[in-house]
Amino acid sequence: MNSKILFYASLVFLAAGSAQAERPAREEAPPRASTQEIRGRVVWQGPVPAPERVEVKAKPGQGPDSIQGCGHEKESPELRVDPSGGVENVVVWVEGDGLVPPAQGTVLLDQKACEFLPHVLAVRAGDRIAIRNSDQVVHSVRVFQEGKPSYLMNQWQKVKARDLYWNAETPGRYVARCGVHLWMHAWIVVLPPAFSAISDASGEFRLLNSLPPGKHRLHFWHEKAGEWEQAIEVAKDVTDLGAVRFPKHVLQSQQKGNP
Numbered sequence: 001m002n003s004k005i006l007f008y009a010s011l012v013f014l015a016a017g018s019a020q021a022e023r024p025a026r027e028e029a030p031p032r033a034s035t036q037e038i039r040g041r042v043v044w045q046g047p048v049p050a051p052e053r054v055e056v057k058a059k060p061g062q063g064p065d066s067i068q069g070c071g072h073e074k075e076s077p078e079l080r081v082d083p084s085g086g087v088e089n090v091v092v093w094v095e096g097d098g099l100v101p102p103a104q105g106t107v108l109l110d111q112k113a114c115e116f117l118p119h120v121l122a123v124r125a126g127d128r129i130a131i132r133n134s135d136q137v138v139h140s141v142r143v144f145q146e147g148k149p150s151y152l153m154n155q156w157q158k159v160k161a162r163d164l165y166w167n168a169e170t171p172g173r174y175v176a177r178c179g180v181h182l183w184m185h186a187w188i189v190v191l192p193p194a195f196s197a198i199s200d201a202s203g204e205f206r207l208l209n210s211l212p213p214g215k216h217r218l219h220f221w222h223e224k225a226g227e228w229e230q231a232i233e234v235a236k237d238v239t240d241l242g243a244v245r246f247p248k249h250v251l252q253s254q255q256k257g258n259p
């Protein structure tokens with residue numbers, strides 16, 4: 001009798017052991033590769049606006065040395081629409097629980113000819129931004145949360161200084177500004193786990209993802225328009241949205257609200 005119990009007990013033990021041995025292999029399976037694509041082109045509605053000009057001049061109290069190499073007049077990066085209506089610098093993303101987008105780690109925000117490059121960054125919470133001074137002038141880097149007056153970072157960056165780092169910890173929108181060159185600013189859009197892309201100079205975006213086919217919500221944000229959404233049906237390989245209309249009504253209602 002006792003030996004029979006021992007026999008069954010050892011069977012149960014062996015079965016449990018083999019089940020446990022399988023589990024880690026399933027957990028360690030790599031996330032699905034980002035091989036699907038959602039593409040489209042953000043398009044301006046109506047007559048294409050002329051680019052705004054930015055005058056480069058030294059801040060009161062600063063000499064001409066403070067703008068050496070900055071150029072004379074610049075095109076504002078805030079609203080760039082190409083002649084055929086493509087809108088640059090629109091952040092496009094899909095977010096959701098369980099998404100495993102590739103991490104970016106450290107993302108570079110350069111300062112060249114007294115402009116932040118790129119003008120818009122989209123990163124994940126947990127990434128960090130390396131801020132570089134490639135100029136022959138001193139910059140003063142400040143980072144603010146959108147709509148908040150107090151800065152989260154405020155550091156001088158001399159010529160040839162080492163990169164500064166800012167950790168993108170919390171999802172939200174942040175503005176990097178320079179305290180010396182008041183026209184300089186860049187947007188850092190910190191997303192929760194999400195697949196994201198930014199529209200290029202012709203308004204086109206390619207959002208690589210590993211979303212399950214079916215219905216999803218695509219989010220858009222532009223500094224002049226704010227945020228808007230569009231329901232999409234994701235296909236297996238390529239989902240081509242064609243023209244995505246830049247929201248005119250959002251533009252009109254939010255034009256005053258930028259920090």
Ligand SMILES: [Cu+2]
Nearest residue numbers: 139178180181
């Ligand atoms: Cu500067």
